[in-house]
Amino acid sequence: MRKLSNGGVAKDELDLLFLRVVRQDVKRYLGLKDKNLKQSLTELLRSKPETLLKKLNSIPNDPRKRGIMLQVVYVEISSELFKIISNLCDKYNLDFIDLVSEYSTSKLTGLTDKTKKRKVSKSKIKKLPKELQIYVSILSKLNQYEEKTEQFYRTKKQDSFLIPELYYEEIRKNLLFLLNPSNGRWAIVDDISFLNPEKWVRRAYSPDVVQGDLLILPKEILSDEEREFFRALVANGVIYQNRRIKIESPDLTIQPSLLSIVVTTYCNFRCKYCYEEDFKPMRPDLENMERTISRLFSKYPTIKTVSFFGGEPLLEFEAIRRLTFNPFIYGLPKSIQTNGSLINEEIARYFKLHKFGVGISLDGPDDYNKLRILPTGENTYEKILEGIDKLKYVGVMFGLLSTYTKDSEGLEKEYISWISELNPSSFGVNVGVHRKYLPSWRSTLKFFQTTFEAYVNSDIWTKIRYNTFLYHIDVLLLPPKDRSLMLFRNPCGAGRSHITVNPDGSLSPCPELFMFKSYDLNFFDKFKPVYTRVVESMCPACPFRYICTGGCPGKSIVYHGRINKPLEELCKFRKRFFVWLASKLYEDKKYLEVYKHWKKNLKVNQITLEP
Numbered sequence: 001m002r003k004l005s006n007g008g009v010a011k012d013e014l015d016l017l018f019l020r021v022v023r024q025d026v027k028r029y030l031g032l033k034d035k036n037l038k039q040s041l042t043e044l045l046r047s048k049p050e051t052l053l054k055k056l057n058s059i060p061n062d063p064r065k066r067g068i069m070l071q072v073v074y075v076e077i078s079s080e081l082f083k084i085i086s087n088l089c090d091k092y093n094l095d096f097i098d099l100v101s102e103y104s105t106s107k108l109t110g111l112t113d114k115t116k117k118r119k120v121s122k123s124k125i126k127k128l129p130k131e132l133q134i135y136v137s138i139l140s141k142l143n144q145y146e147e148k149t150e151q152f153y154r155t156k157k158q159d160s161f162l163i164p165e166l167y168y169e170e171i172r173k174n175l176l177f178l179l180n181p182s183n184g185r186w187a188i189v190d191d192i193s194f195l196n197p198e199k200w201v202r203r204a205y206s207p208d209v210v211q212g213d214l215l216i217l218p219k220e221i222l223s224d225e226e227r228e229f230f231r232a233l234v235a236n237g238v239i240y241q242n243r244r245i246k247i248e249s250p251d252l253t254i255q256p257s258l259l260s261i262v263v264t265t266y267c268n269f270r271c272k273y274c275y276e277e278d279f280k281p282m283r284p285d286l287e288n289m290e291r292t293i294s295r296l297f298s299k300y301p302t303i304k305t306v307s308f309f310g311g312e313p314l315l316e317f318e319a320i321r322r323l324t325f326n327p328f329i330y331g332l333p334k335s336i337q338t339n340g341s342l343i344n345e346e347i348a349r350y351f352k353l354h355k356f357g358v359g360i361s362l363d364g365p366d367d368y369n370k371l372r373i374l375p376t377g378e379n380t381y382e383k384i385l386e387g388i389d390k391l392k393y394v395g396v397m398f399g400l401l402s403t404y405t406k407d408s409e410g411l412e413k414e415y416i417s418w419i420s421e422l423n424p425s426s427f428g429v430n431v432g433v434h435r436k437y438l439p440s441w442r443s444t445l446k447f448f449q450t451t452f453e454a455y456v457n458s459d460i461w462t463k464i465r466y467n468t469f470l471y472h473i474d475v476l477l478l479p480p481k482d483r484s485l486m487l488f489r490n491p492c493g494a495g496r497s498h499i500t501v502n503p504d505g506s507l508s509p510c511p512e513l514f515m516f517k518s519y520d521l522n523f524f525d526k527f528k529p530v531y532t533r534v535v536e537s538m539c540p541a542c543p544f545r546y547i548c549t550g551g552c553p554g555k556s557i558v559y560h561g562r563i564n565k566p567l568e569e570l571c572k573f574r575k576r577f578f579v580w581l582a583s584k585l586y587e588d589k590k591y592l593e594v595y596k597h598w599k600k601n602l603k604v605n606q607i608t609l610e611p
């Protein structure tokens, strides 16, 4: 990855660069071959002032160039010029200060009267002693363009493209991923030669092309083709036009809209990567839970969706049944995340009747499901398939959620065809972050690249939704607040838009953040460290911050014991994966076609806890 800070040129370097450019031009236009500009000009002033005046007149009449070139000449010869004029003033008994302020119109001398006419007329100069006339003409000439130059920049600056600090990465030869880190907007371009301040300093004839962290390109100095190119980048949000557009601050006052209910922390499986191993097992205290739920809904009528979690929630099917009939919950869309092993026909029918969205956790074909075992160490694959068969038999749509771990390597070869055989309505893949099972970024990258490719190129994409596919494209196309997966929002929403009721009736921000607990309905204070964990403070230096948004705080706790520390292996994966996916969106129309197909079938702004 390459970092570009306006080409990395500091302001004082630009000033020097610009001065070098102007001095070269002065030499060229005045036909001065000697290396030392000051010496050449001084000699000319002393021996042939008429020639110098003639040469000054030959400088092209471009306000942008002429004014600045004359100023450079002024700086080089002013002391010698004033010395000559001063001597001649003594000779002719004239007041030097009066004369200079009378015949100089420039602010450079510090003697200018603002109310005075800017240009000194030739007839006025002719009233002076003949010997003085040529030097006063030179003085007047060197000053008269200053105002024109200033005016030029005042007007031109008003209509400009503003280029902030950008990052780029080469996808392959002549194809680059360009990213604005301050808003997460990106583009694929075939040329970044525009990020070359030196080029624009020469073109604009001013060091003002760099101001602070912005490269400022007045439209007037651009060709039609360049303007078109910059307009496209403005449309993508990568650069700005006339003013910088600041990203909206995260809304930290949002009200709860999603309620998770953890009915139990017991589980009939002993999956090796499961975070639940640290749990004190709890069965549901229904009275407490219902009291909390009623008070919660009365205080936050904004809650619109309910999800049941565990442990294994179906160990407490009766509790689920009772909570379904809670008057606040009954009419709302409901979902459940289960290992599927306890689903029988009765439960399947219940899900159908109450329109539950059912998510089954299953990591892949039998060989890839080895970390999901019973307490006896027995395999669970067949049991889960039996549960799925019951759902199919009764006609319940279900989704699959797989966890990709260190032990999953190779799964990418058969994953999509396995999904196709199982025929869920949707599926998604999480990366398992248990310390012992976190996969390498290379393996994770390979898995997602391969399965995304296989998905869009198979015929299953029209009927089976690959949630992880949609969520990652969301990230590239939508601002954080509009993304469907909480993981990619900023903040994720846990503890604010998402709230969890635990089996003992206490509240937590999210089932993954059970270590934050409140028994008080005014939980916002307690959960503040979670919902104020925004990427701006967590990863301020990462160029991908508004794409990635920092990852799941729960996963950071599982891995690091802290909510605000990124998982480096996932960072490495994400940065590469987003660039790869951006290039796919650019090169292969199918990616956008599949994304649009599903987005139109999804409810706008539907929020999902995990894929």
Ligand code: SF4
Pocket: 486, 487, 488, 492, 493, 494, 498, 510, 511, 512, 513, 551, 552, 553, 554, 555, 609, 610
């Ligand atoms: S699972 Fe992670 S990203 Fe999702 S709501 Fe919980 S803490 Fe946030």
Ligand code: SF4
Pocket: 535, 538, 539, 542, 543, 544, 545, 546, 548, 549, 550, 551, 566, 567, 570, 571, 572, 574, 575
């Ligand atoms: S979690 Fe990693 S990739 Fe994401 S914003 Fe932070 S540093 Fe960047």
